[in-house]
Amino acid sequence: MSQPVHALFLVSAPDQPGLVARLASFFYAAGLNIVDASNHTDVHAEGGARFFMRLVVDLAGLSTPAASSALRGSATRGALEAAFGELATSLSAQWSVRYSDVVQRAAVLVTKDPACLYDIVLRQRSGELPCEIPLIISNHPTLEPVAESFRIPFVCLPVTPETKADQEKRVLELTAQHHIDLVILARYMQVLTSGFLDHAPPVINIHHGFLPAFQGARPYHQAHARGVKLIGATAHYATKDLDQGPIIEQDVARVTHAMGPDELTRVGRDVERVVLSRAVRAHLERRVIVEGRRTIVL
Structure with a gap:
């Protein structure tokens, strides 16, 4: 049995209301299941509170119609990254992603x-x-x-x-x-x-x-x-x-x-x-x- 393929996202952003909800909603809209998540807000950070999050996302849903619709008809890793990048920009966030099948x-x-x-x-x-x-x-x-x-x-x-x-x-x-x-x-x-x-x-x-x-x-x-x-x-x-x-x-x-x-x-x-x-x-x-x-x- 093959191992599931996961995308591992790391996100850092200025703390603001609704961050967890907006990140989770992005993957929900694309039909992608978050299998693990952890986050932390550093209230002592210079320049204001900073939010950090790690998300592990199951990519099995990337082949579904929901993903294709949410990602503008191109349910690929590249399209996922492009769409997530737009969300990150709106949040003034830095982010990166790696995939579990890329050793x-x-x-x-x-x-x-x-x-x-x-x-x-x-x-x-x-x-x-x-x-x-x-x-x-x-x-x-x-x-x-x-x-x-x-x-x-x-x-x-x-x-x-x-x-x-x-x-x-x-x-x-x-x-x-x-x-x-x-x-x-x-x-x-x-x-x-x-x-x-x-x-x-x-x-x-x-x-x-x-x-x-x-x-x-x-x-x-x-x-x-x-x-x-x-x-x-x-x-x-x-x-x-x-x-x-x-x-x-x-x-x-x-x-x-x-x-x-x-x-x-x-x-x-x-x-x-x-x-x-x-x-x-x-x-x-x-x-x-x-x-x-x-x-x-x-």
């Missing part, structure tokens, strides 16, 4: 640490992350055997300060060639330039974000030296501002004075794996709306 393609960028790479690929292979992974890129050859074990193409692109521009250009060429929709930085230990990010698909990074005082190398050794009681991780969209992009997911774990640097590293890696996979899944499931420097995860 997103993710490239994973790594350096030498295999923990997050293994976790992402295993979750993808088990069906937990709804995407394809056609490409792994690294600035070191260390993890090529991991890619080979999963039969995923691996490209090693070494980088130095002198070759960084050319290396990033080649990464962009590969993402275009493989039709990549999302870039996952699975402990990729290179700072991406604003020029790269301006042309790349969305990029999700994992960072030891609950160690803000410990920048640079060996953060868990620094944490041990300071006797921290919590360690954690933050997954965020990468922007030109280093580790300052909109946050998607965070978590922490308690630690004690009895744990050495190696034990802190192990605990930290566990948190990083979980946080990164949660963020990637939220993105792939179209549950994340970026609003300025923050996200709304519905």
